[in-house]
Amino acid sequence: MHPRPSPIAAALYTLRDLDVDLIVLHGPKGCCFRTARLLEQDGVRVVTTGMSEKDFVFGAEEKLTKTLKKAYKMFSPKLIGVVGTCASMIIGENLKRAVENAKVPAKVLIVESHGGFGEGDNTEGAIAVLEVAAKERLISEDEARRQIKMLRMATAIEKTRGMAQGKYIPPLEGDNKKKVAKIVINAFKNGKKVAMVLNAKKETAYLFADVLRLPYSKLNGNPVVIANLDENIGLPRIRNHAKNIKKELKDNGVNINYITGGLDEYPVTGKKAMEILEKEEIDFAVVSGIPHALPIEKYNNIEMVAVTDGPRLVEPLKNIGYKYVVLELDAHAKTLGKRRIVNSEFGNIIRSEIS
Template sequence: MKYMHPRPSSIVAALYTARDLNVDVAILHGPSGCSFKHARLLEEDGMRVLTTSLADNEFIFGGQKSLEDVLRYAEDTFSPSRMAVVGTCVAMIIGEDLQSAIDGAGITTPTIAVDIHAGYLENIAGVLSTLEAAERAGWISGDELARQRFLMEKANEVERVRGAASQPYIEASRGDLKHIAARELVRLARGGAKGIAIMNAKKETAYMFADELIALHDVCPDADITYLANLEPRGLPKTRGDAARIAEELEQRGVKSEYIGALDEYGANGDALGKRMREIDPAFALIAGVPHAIPPEYTAGIECFSITNGPRQVAPLRNIGHRHVMVEIDLHPKTLGVREIIGSEFGAVLRSIG
């Protein structure tokens, strides 16, 4: 399918995956403006992102010398423990050999070459290219690479079937008014209805989505609500660390949660969460993160309050029967670089009800 609304970039996906592997310095081999916004955001998350700033002259004669110079600069200036060179469309078109530049730079820092460009329909190409290079370098095991491949396939499947890749064009939406949904959620919880509150979040977005669960518990501490969260300790180094911090803080703030799935298993977690929902048989459900991962046969007949950070996810969620759909605008930029749970807009609205 050809999508007519913007989709995530494989180059950006490669950068985020390098960060999850505890890469200290990533070097984009391309023009200075390539992936500018995400490069800046990732610097706030602790990874330095440099660029070889290729221009028209290098487009013709090649940029290997520029890449070697930047590699040496990065090693001398930052003393990194790991580096990654990430390709771009320009590097691919002019046929740059990233590994040859790494070998020719004379550096000693462990460095992987990620041959990638933005010309893929699915951004998981950037994730897998980075992980394959990491496996060759001995940074991850073959078993973890196979696990990640499976998770990426499941995440893609969810997006194609029920997500933002399910239609050629989806109108962006801010979703429902949060105060109206919050009042109805509190009415149900305080009225004795059985409920379930689920966080099925993608990686660091959990630092804000967890607040939705805490806010519901703050406002309705005695309600009949079961809390579930995808915080099992699996995944790449940063992912495991994030899960441990969030789990500890949820516990400290009084939310006793069952853990189903890990932070990188959001796309593959739907059936496990759905089966647990059937066992509990709730009247209502608060689902934060990636609500559409749960197949609609599990949510049928349940009044769902779903919270996503994707404006193009609102219509697909309504199409599968979620009655209340809300968007946490700009959630992802707000969760980069944080190491503790941060306040959400819907959480603030819930707490304002008192």
């Protein structure tokens, strides 16, 4: 019932992960405005054909052709993504013909997606991109199938445990960060066996990894560190994120005890992380990123803290058993274009309390 990310936005992010140089949105100027501006921070040029009311009636293929030619002249891209929007797709614009007429000397991925694509789930836009990428041989068929499977599982998690459950979920602020920071510190001081779990996706891991590198040694603490940072899984950009974070954690003296999978495997790495927590007989755990992917319900012997970026995830996380939920707003905005771990608000508070 409340607004959710659209397939168009997911298509834009997935094209970014394929290292496209330029994205052309065939639609009105305001379509996916915030996502487009954010992606500019990550080195991707995003332009729009600026469809108007007249174009909704008479079509705007010529506008797309002209925009492609102009954008190519400006940026000289090698790989371009052309993405449909609600306006252009509903009136049946022929994106392929417009691209052929432009005759730009670059590889062009044509993604016919819109806000209600499929069931309207945002992951449908990402799947559309992966299917086109496999057809154009930018990725293998096997890799496309693996990623599509992960995206379907991610959708299932959101619909059953997250903020796409089909009911209205109010946005909440979460628990007081300073209070929870003291609880985390006391867990170490009281001799509890503590685990730090990273179960994040894409570049947001640069923010959520912050709590893994805090100076717990000052508390005589040595947490079990679990992270989905396999640098051999996923698209090149995603693998590089994992590689960067692992190196920085190592440079900070952090030993990752368990690697559960890659950054695009968060729907399944949550279950693996939970199995490790049980095996290690953990008393207290902090889970950062996508904590609702961990099936924590039957492990009520573990006191658990969730660190998330979704105000509408606070209530669902409490419902599945997290005792405390800490909110880190605007994770995407804070991490786009970054190649190093970003200080989180929660991490900064723990640092101040430890020192």
